[in-house]
Every structure is written in structure tokens, then in C-alpha cells.
Amino acid sequence: DTREQHPEGIEAHDVEEAVEEWHVQESDYSCAVCSQQFIINEFMGLDMTEEQLCKIAEAQGWLSPELGTAPRDVGNLLELFGIDTHTNYEGSMNDIKNTLDQGGRVIVAVDSMVLWTEGYGNYPVYGMDHAIEVIGIDDSNPNDIRVIINDSGIENGGGHSVSYLEFMEAWQPSGGFMVSAFPNEGKEE
Numbered sequence: 001d002t003r004e005q006h007p008e009g010i011e012a013h014d015v016e017e018a019v020e021e022w023h024v025q026e027s028d029y030s031c032a033v034c035s036q037q038f039i040i041n042e043f044m045g046l047d048m049t050e051e052q053l054c055k056i057a058e059a060q061g062w063l064s065p066e067l068g069t070a071p072r073d074v075g076n077l078l079e080l081f082g083i084d085t086h087t088n089y090e091g092s093m094n095d096i097k098n099t100l101d102q103g104g105r106v107i108v109a110v111d112s113m114v115l116w117t118e119g120y121g122n123y124p125v126y127g128m129d130h131a132i133e134v135i136g137i138d139d140s141n142p143n144d145i146r147v148i149i150n151d152s153g154i155e156n157g158g159g160h161s162v163s164y165l166e167f168m169e170a171w172q173p174s175g176g177f178m179v180s181a182f183p184n185e186g187k188e189e
Contacts, residue, residue, distance in 0.1 A: 015148055015159060017042055018105065018135035022150040022158030026050050032069035032131040033057055034152035035107045036077040039133065039181045042105070044081055053077055074107055074131060075179040084182040091178035093168070096134055099180040106134040109177040112153055114170035115162060128174040135159070 021038040057063035062073035112130035136148035147167040151157035
């Protein structure tokens with residue numbers, strides 16, 4: 001049972017539900033669509049495919065096969081499915097934690113090379129080029145806080161744990177860009 005490993009860290013149940021929706025993205029440009037797909041399917045109990053959502057996003061002008069999804073359009077699919085979202089261009093770890101504490105999920109824009117390259121600080125800087133879903137924060141060990149993510153860009157990216165420092169380094173090029181998504185029932189304003 002995961003709960004025993006994270007006594008006051010993350011809610012194991014929530015993380016496991018989010019991980020069930022994870023898969024590797026089918027194209028080079030669909031990371032933001034996948035991140036939204038994970039949330040739509042988890043919150044709405046649907047079984048929307050990446051391909052279906054990419055077609056909707058392209059038809060709406062929210063997704064470009066050359067460029068992916070612009071930050072301003074991340075969250076549009078969630079809203080289309082009636083999910084309450086909030087976009088923050090200067091988010092903090094506290095903002096992420098507050099969303100998670102309310103049962104929400106967070107999509108952040110990151111520099112993929114920080115997350116995908118072995119050896120912290122030893123990578124080419126790409127800037128903000130990838131979107132991932134944040135599904136938990138494990139702070140059960142204050143000396144090793146872990147951020148739990150669903151990363152559609154890598155094998156074994158579901159429920160992937162990264163160090164707080166690595167996460168912050170990856171998130172920094174976006175200036176703290178985040179989209180919070182809240183489950184429709186029981187959200188407090």
C-alpha cells in the first residue's frame with residue numbers, strides 16, 4: 001500500500017487514479033493535449049483518445065502540428081468538457097500545492113531536457129517546450145521533496161517522481177506557467 005510510504009505526503013488514492021490515465025503521447029506535438037486528456041478522462045470518467053482530442057483542438061485552432069499548443073490555449077479542452085480551470089502565468093509551488101489540496105490537477109510548461117537528461121544541470125537549454133501534469137507532491141521527507149508527474153513524453157512517465165530542485169529548474173523557463181483544473185464536485189472558491 002502506497003499510503004504507508006507517504007504518511008503526510010501525498011494522497012495515494014488520487015495519484016493512483018491519475019496514473020491510470022497516463023500513456024506516452026503519439027506525436028511530437030501533443031503533450032498539452034495528453035495532459036488535458038488525462039484530466040478529462042479522470043475527472044469526467046470518459047475514455048477520450050488522444051487522437052479524438054487532437055482533432056477537436058486542431059479544428060478549434062488550439063493545436064498546431066508544427067508548434068503544438070500555445071500556453072494561452074492550454075486548458076481550452078478542459079473547459080470544453082466543463083472542467084473548471086484557472087490559468088496562472090506566474091505560479092508558485094504553493095499554488096500547485098493549493099490546487100492539489102483541493103483535489104485538482106495542474107498542467108505546467110517545462111523545459112523537457114531538464115527532466116529527460118541524466119545529471120542535474122548538465123543539459124542543453126531548450127526553454128519551455130513541453131507540458132506535463134503534476135499529480136502530487138511527496139513531502140514526507142523534508143530533505144527530499146518529490147514532485148509526482150504524469151509525463152507523456154517518456155516511457156514510464158506515469159507517476160514519475162522528480163526532485164523538487166529538478167522540477168523547479170524545468171518549470172523556471174515558463175515563468176511559473178500553470179493551468180489548474182478542479183473536479184466539479186466539492187470545489188471551494
